[in-house]
Amino acid sequence: MSIEFTDDSPGLTDVAGFRVGAASCDIRNKANGRLDLALVVADRPCSAAGVFTTNDVKAAPVRFCQRLLAAGGQVRGIVGNSGNANACTSVQGDADAAETARLAAAALGAKDGAFLVCSTGRIGELLPMAKVAAGVSEAAGRLSRDAAEGRRAAEAILTSDTRPKTCTARFTHAGRTVTVSGIAKGAGMIEPNMATMLAFVCTDAEASADFLKEALRSASDASFNCVSVDGDMSTNDTVLLLASGASGVRVGPDGDPSATALFREALGRVCFALAEKIVGDGEKITKVVSVEIEGARSRADAEKIARAIGNSLLVKSSWFGEDPNWGRLADAAGYARTGLDEARLDIHYGDVPAVLAGRPVPENKPRWKEVVKAARFSVRLNLRLGDGKFRLLASDLTDGYVNYNKSE
Amino acid sequence: MSIEFTDDSPGLTDVAGFRVGAASCDIRNKANGRLDLALVVADRPCSAAGVFTTNDVKAAPVRFCQRLLAAGGQVRGIVGNSGNANACTSVQGDADAAETARLAAAALGAKDGAFLVCSTGRIGELLPMAKVAAGVSEAAGRLSRDAAEGRRAAEAILTSDTRPKTCTARFTHAGRTVTVSGIAKGAGMIEPNMATMLAFVCTDAEASADFLKEALRSASDASFNCVSVDGDMSTNDTVLLLASGASGVRVGPDGDPSATALFREALGRVCFALAEKIVGDGEKITKVVSVEIEGARSRADAEKIARAIGNSLLVKSSWFGEDPNWGRLADAAGYARTGLDEARLDIHYGDVPAVLAGRPVPENKPRWKEVVKAARFSVRLNLRLGDGKFRLLASDLTDGYVNYNKSE
Numbered sequence: 166m167s168i169e170f171t172d173d174s175p176g177l178t179d180v181a182g183f184r185v186g187a188a189s190c191d192i193r194n195k196a197n198g199r200l201d202l203a204l205v206v207a208d209r210p211c212s213a214a215g216v217f218t219t220n221d222v223k224a225a226p227v228r229f230c231q232r233l234l235a236a237g238g239q240v241r242g243i244v245g246n247s248g249n250a251n252a253c254t255s256v257q258g259d260a261d262a263a264e265t266a267r268l269a270a271a272a273l274g275a276k277d278g279a280f281l282v283c284s285t286g287r288i289g290e291l292l293p294m295a296k297v298a299a300g301v302s303e304a305a306g307r308l309s310r311d312a313a314e315g316r317r318a319a320e321a322i323l324t325s326d327t328r329p330k331t332c333t334a335r336f337t338h339a340g341r342t343v344t345v346s347g348i349a350k351g352a353g354m355i356e357p358n359m360a361t362m363l364a365f366v367c368t369d370a371e372a373s374a375d376f377l378k379e380a381l382r383s384a385s386d387a388s389f390n391c392v393s394v395d396g397d398m399s400t401n402d403t404v405l406l407l408a409s410g411a412s413g414v415r416v417g418p419d420g421d422p423s424a425t426a427l428f429r430e431a432l433g434r435v436c437f438a439l440a441e442k443i444v445g446d447g448e449k450i451t452k453v454v455s456v457e458i459e460g461a462r463s464r465a466d467a468e469k470i471a472r473a474i475g476n477s478l479l480v481k482s483s484w485f486g487e488d489p490n491w492g493r494l495a496d497a498a499g500y501a502r503t504g505l506d507e508a509r510l511d512i513h514y515g516d517v518p519a520v521l522a523g524r525p526v527p528e529n530k531p532r533w534k535e536v537v538k539a540a541r542f543s544v545r546l547n548l549r550l551g552d553g554k555f556r557l558l559a560s561d562l563t564d565g566y567v568n569y570n571k572s573e
Numbered sequence: 574m575s576i577e578f579t580d581d582s583p584g585l586t587d588v589a590g591f592r593v594g595a596a597s598c599d600i601r602n603k604a605n606g607r608l609d610l611a612l613v614v615a616d617r618p619c620s621a622a623g624v625f626t627t628n629d630v631k632a633a634p635v636r637f638c639q640r641l642l643a644a645g646g647q648v649r650g651i652v653g654n655s656g657n658a659n660a661c662t663s664v665q666g667d668a669d670a671a672e673t674a675r676l677a678a679a680a681l682g683a684k685d686g687a688f689l690v691c692s693t694g695r696i697g698e699l700l701p702m703a704k705v706a707a708g709v710s711e712a713a714g715r716l717s718r719d720a721a722e723g724r725r726a727a728e729a730i731l732t733s734d735t736r737p738k739t740c741t742a743r744f745t746h747a748g749r750t751v752t753v754s755g756i757a758k759g760a761g762m763i764e765p766n767m768a769t770m771l772a773f774v775c776t777d778a779e780a781s782a783d784f785l786k787e788a789l790r791s792a793s794d795a796s797f798n799c800v801s802v803d804g805d806m807s808t809n810d811t812v813l814l815l816a817s818g819a820s821g822v823r824v825g826p827d828g829d830p831s832a833t834a835l836f837r838e839a840l841g842r843v844c845f846a847l848a849e850k851i852v853g854d855g856e857k858i859t860k861v862v863s864v865e866i867e868g869a870r871s872r873a874d875a876e877k878i879a880r881a882i883g884n885s886l887l888v889k890s891s892w893f894g895e896d897p898n899w900g901r902l903a904d905a906a907g908y909a910r911t912g913l914d915e916a917r918l919d920i921h922y923g924d925v926p927a928v929l930a931g932r933p934v935p936e937n938k939p940r941w942k943e944v945v946k947a948a949r950f951s952v953r954l955n956l957r958l959g960d961g962k963f964r965l966l967a968s969d970l971t972d973g974y975v976n977y978n979k980s981e
Contacts, residue, residue, distance in 0.1 A: 222907025222915050253903050253915065255932050288900025289933050400904050478886070478970070479978055486979025492696025495661050496808050499630030507630045507661065524663045525697050562886070564972035570887055571894025 167336065168431050172438065174333035178315030179346040181369040182208050182409025183242075186307035187317035190300030192248035192286070192293060200321035202300035204269060205365060206242040206308055211409045213240040213281065214377035216385045218402035225251045225258030226282040227401060229266070233279055238374025243281045243365055243405060244269045244301060245322045247350065251284040251292050252400040261292045268298050272305035283363050283403050285324055285350060319348040322363055325569070326350050330442040334431035338424040343370050343412045345431040351443030362389065364404040364439050370428050371410030376417030380432055381406045388436035392444045392558045393475045406432070444558045449565030452484045453558060455543040461553035466503035468555040470546065473501035475559030484561035489533040491519040498546055509549040515542055522549075575744065576839050580846065582741035586723030587754040589777040590616050590817025591650075594715035595725035598708030600656035600694070600701060608729035610708035612677060613773060614650040614716055619817045621648040621689065622785035624793045626810035633659045633666030634690040635809060637674070641687055646782025651689045651773055651813060652677045652709060653730045655758070659692040659700050660808040669700045676706050680713035691771050691811050693732055693758060727756040730771055733977070734758050738850040742839035746832040751778050751820045753839040759851030770797065772812040772847050778836050779818030784825030788837055789814045796844035800852045800966045801883045814840070852966045857973030860892045861966060863951040868919075869961035874911035876963040878954065881909035883967030892969035897941035899927040906954055917957040923950055930957075 177185050188202045215234050217227050233240065244265050251258045262282045270278020284292070307314060319329035333346040349364040366381075385404050415421065416428040445453050456475050461467035474480055477497040483490040491512050498505060512520040514536040517529050536542050585593050596610045623642050625635050641648065652673050659666045670690045678686020692700070715722060727737035741754040757772040774789075793812050823829065824836040853861050864883050869875035882888055885905040891898040899920050906913060920928040922944040925937050944950050 219910060220904065220907040221910055221913045222903050250900075253900055253928070253931070253933065255916070288904060289928075400907060478974070482975045482978035485975060488979060490696075492658075492661055495630050496628065496696060499628040499808060502627060502629055505629045508663070520661070520697075523661070525661065562975055564975045566886070567890045567893060567970055567972045567975055570890035571896060 168427065168434055169335045170434055171333045174331050174346060175312035175315035176319045176331035176333070176348040177205055177346050177365065177367045178310045178312055179333045180344045180367040180409065182211070182411030183367050183407070184308040184310055185314050185318045186304035186309065187314065187321040188300040188303035188307070190296045190303065192246055192296055192300070194293070200317055201246055201248045202297070202304055203245045203318040203321040204242065204301065204304035204308065205318065205367065205407070206273065207407060207409050208411070210239045210241055210279070211407055212372055212374045212377055213238055213405065213407045214374055214381045215281070215406070216381055216404045218400060220400050222253065222400050224284060224401040225254055225262040226284045227403060228259065229262040230281045230283070230403060233281060238378070240279045240281055240407065241275055242269065243283065243407070245283040245363060245365065246297065246300070247322050247324050248286040249284060249290055249292050250286045250288050250401050252288040254289070254291055257291055261294055264294060265292070265297055265301070268301040269305070272301050281405055283401070283405070285322065285363055285401050288400065322348065322350045324350060325448055326446050328446060330439055330446070332435055332438040334434045336427040336431055338414050338421065338427065341412050341414050343414045343424070343428065343431070344368060345428070345435050347435045347439050349439040349443060351446060362402055362443055364389065364436070366404070366406045366432070366435055368406070368408045369410065369412040370408050371413065371415045372408045372417045372420065377406050377408055380429055384429070384432045384436040387433060388440040391556060392440045393472065441558060444560055447560040449563045449569050450560035451540070451563055452561040453541045454484055454560070456557045456559050457543055457545040458548070459545070459554045460548040460550055461503065462551040463553040464555055465553070467553040469501040469503055470498045470505070471555045471557035473497045474544070475557045478562060481560070481562035484537065485563050487537050489514055489519065489537045494544060494546065495520070505548050506550065511547040511549065513545040576835065576842055577743045578842055579741045582739050582754060583720035583723035584727045584739035584741070584756040585613055585754050585773065585775045586718045586720055587741045588752045588775040588817065590619070590819030591775050591815070592616070592716040592718055593722050593726045594712035594717065595722065595729040596708040596711035596715070598704045598711065600654055600704055600708070602701070608725055609654055609656045610705070610712055611653045611726040611729040612650065612709065612712035612716065613726065613775065613815070614681060615815060615817050616819070618647045618649055618687070619815055620780055620782045620785055621646055621813065621815045622782055622789045623689070623814070624789055624812045626808060628808050630661065630808050632692060632809040633662055633670040634692045635811060636667065637670040638689045638691070638811060641689060646785070648687045648689055648815065649683055650677065651691065651815070653691040653771060653773065654705065654708070655730050655732050656694040657692060657698055657700050658694045658696050658809050660696040662697065662699055665699055669702055672702060673700070673705055673709070676709045677713070680709050689813055691809070691813070693730065693771055693809050696808065730756065730758045732758060733856055734854050736854060738847055738854065740843055740846045742842045744835040744839055746822050746829065746835065749820050749822050751822045751832070751836065751839070752776060753778070753836070753843050755843045755847050757847040757851060759854060770810055770851055772797065772844070774812070774814045774840065774843055776814070776816050777818065777820040778816050779821065779823045780816045780825045780828065785814050785816055788840055792837070792840045792844040795841060796848040799964060800848045801880065849966060852968055855968040857971045857977050858968035859948070859971055860969040861949045862892055862968070864965045864967050865951055865953040866956070867953070867962045868956040868958055869911060870959040871961040872963055873961070875961040877909040877911055878906045879963045879965035881905045882952070883965045886970060889968070889970035892945065893971050895945050897922055897927065897945045902952060902954065903928070913956050914958065919955040919957065921953040
């Protein structure tokens, strides 16, 4: 009984009970033929849950999804678009999100047409609704379980990402196969409590909306909420989980405990893999660094230190330069102001000690320098004050990031 | 009765009761002849106060100064060096800071030789004490009130700064002139609760150490604590204020109220001017942006929003690109999570509205674009929720910053 994990899978078309379609409707107004609208449709109304940005400024589709899920957690599918975030668009934005959902329902001739809506892209411009209508119609016409269409959907939600992000986890319970599959987009604005990120996860497990919500929150806390690219949290961050029930395997408090444990594990694997892909494809990054804090008085203290390090411009610049500047790590750890004691602090690059009990180990410098040359490495701080731990996946900061983001 | 302010003054040699000397002792080990040690000496023991980094990781000289000032606040002067921060140097660092103070006292043949010590530069390496000793000796031999030596001292404390930072404020009380003069260094690691910054302020007013401490704290809160270059707070941030009393004008609770008010004003002007110079000379910056938040529920909320904006990589990158991306301002304001209401939010570039009550004013776009082309401009957010205000001076983020900091 274990999880079978497939990286870079076709994505949501792996999951029984769902069909997927993607379209190119030029939401960016660049006439470049890029895919920019994805439609995910359950064969019948299904349980759903979401985790959303905690930004005070929430985009219209976030508000729309939160209202829809508060009303009961039964939905028919998702419409997602890239190119325009429908954020800071006031009441017209709310109307446009609702209209997008209505268009999806109408395209399917559905009466029970509760569609979740997600948008990502530029802030502060109204959605071009005629184009969205054309895109929904085109995507509805392509709905299928073909792997190729699954891959197109994963592509349609991308913005500045360089590659689609998909994965699938499967397990078997009592002779039945349960599938959990996800697609995501990330790239910039990636930080606490998510990112400018969308992730859509579908499963053919059968579960209540309440259980899905709790399981998704838990999986997100251990994945999407432990990554940082630039410390900016977006207005549109959304993770959605839909459960068709097509496998016939019930999970949750009213399901089988061992199936439920496997489901949580599969969901965790999918969310973590998607989160890792998001960091690894951060805008113009060259390094993924695992910032591992242990020995803090609490997990909250460890998280503060990890985020201070992972978001420090000086630390991130030094990673870009492959300069093992442990002084900047100590400095950032200190300004997290958790009450660390410099005289107890250990700092390692990978397994190589750079500082032990507050004293530099300069003879190891040639070995640290090797560690930071890798595209992925870890920095580890042990505060020796308690047993609080936190791990943050962070990226470097490059001149390419600045030049990429200096204008839109 | 008003303040006479001189920008780019000779600095501390403007102040009666102090002599200044600078030396080149190759602390950086680059044999480039650069000035790197400054000595400030009061003619006799004088009152002093300091404000220091709140980083958990404090450099040895910070700990040394805090102990010295806690012991009573009477000092003979300051030794400041650049090139090495004497931070993360454990007990040897403490011993070296104490030895630096002892060397200064010995060079003057002083018995009452309580010297404050400040260091800035690379973290994690021991001070080269033989060089420091030579530098102290050389600087002691040059002690004078010549303007040229004052300018050399302002130069000696610089690190990646491109220019010295000095200013002088004077006022007259009962026929006597009181002078307040300061020098500073900044450049990187500039954020809350100061910066990798050192500022030395001297005055010939007469005052108790307790009054100096309160006045300096208040002036620092309104100046050094309202600037941000990169959001990194250093291990060495120090602002020192020494009062020789040579003017014969007493200020403070035991002094004349109108002289005290003028003194506070002069000190505030000096600290604010030095803070502005620090931001304006941030590492490889091209813009200084005044982030002005008003209408928050409290000053603390306004400060959170100002810092979220002033430290956002996406916002700072867009400033570099002269892209008036108000969506990123709204996003950052939202993730400060003060409970702002998007539907009330006004955003202005200078005096030009970009968003009013949550609705974009796109017809003004050509005018915003003009505003952000200037080297200095303001962005103003009004939350319309209360009367909390905060103003932060921030800089842009450039590819030059990243490349400058990618290795040391």
